[in-house]
Amino acid sequence: MEYPSKIIEKAIQELSGLPGIGRKTALRLALHILKQTEEKATSLGEAIISLRKDIKYCQNCYNISDSDICNICSNMRRDKEILCVVEDTKDVIALEGTHQFNGMYHVLGGVINPMMGIGPSQLNIDSLIERTQKEGIKEVIFAFSASIEGDTTAFYIAKKITPFGVRVSSIARGIPMGLDLEYTDEITLGRSLLNRTIISLPTYE
């Protein structure tokens, strides 16, 4: 397709580099931006530039942050003895959205994936082991997406940190809310049986 202007062509090319955005969507976005005020378009462009340039990674947990130590790590009210290990920043955001966790995080930056050439040394695993050893952590929770790679990573780290006397756990795998039992895959259903939760124990009168 030919575009009437090199400027719009450049913008479409850049926008269509984003995930899930093809050239048609990019054109729609570009035409939308053209209809905005100059301030609004500039504000969007500058936010994108600043995002990559100004964002920092917490030196403690590797979560994205505005400063050297993120506001979760520097929050005195949070439980420093429980550590949740995640793959990515978006997992921290998702877990924070539940309001069910008040401990600390550790962002690995991925999971072990030999097929993609990602080994333990490319991830923030050494620092996790160091934290577990030095910071007096009592429990490490793995919160990975359900995949072979996630399980492998959890197993690998668990073996390394168990000697430090920490409890190691993983978030539950089971039937998600709203999903019919009959449509659930066999592995999930099998795990949900194995990891059943107890509702009541027998009472002896």
Added chain:
Amino acid sequence: MEYPSKIIEKAIQELSGLPGIGRKTALRLALHILKQTEEKATSLGEAIISLRKDIKYCQNCYNISDSDICNICSNMRRDKEILCVVEDTKDVIALEGTHQFNGMYHVLGGVINPMMGIGPSQLNIDSLIERTQKEGIKEVIFAFSASIEGDTTAFYIAKKITPFGVRVSSIARGIPMGLDLEYTDEITLGRSLLNRTIISLPTYE
């Protein structure tokens, strides 16, 4: 949802202002941008800023352009006697994609829509009438999306320009390629009957 950084929050807020992009998609885009090199992110941001700041509108046809006269209007090889009237730049791009049209364009910037408060004076209609009168145009083709507003606009302009001795036409309404006849709405099907095209005429031996 709380974000771990004000910078990412700002970026998500800006990105989710784009059409079809919610906060979840904006977060996904922001995390994608974070994984890019700084040059790539800056290039995207600058393309967006430049798009709004540097783009011009052709003084002749109101299409977007890098210069005062767009490259369609300044192209000597195009037929200056046939003028296609469209609503928006994206329609020019779509029509150019067909490679079926070698005439000139005129971008109205919208269609007459009293419900939205858009009257003829807000559109580039006066300049269209002037062009039709002065530039020796032989045919004006309306290429609007099929809607009441498009039909109204075509009818309004047709009445104004017919006195100048131009042929006025509209792109055909009918069954699009790949659509089953039985699923086509009644108005389209009705129009496709009225505007049937002749395949062969009777021959008298």
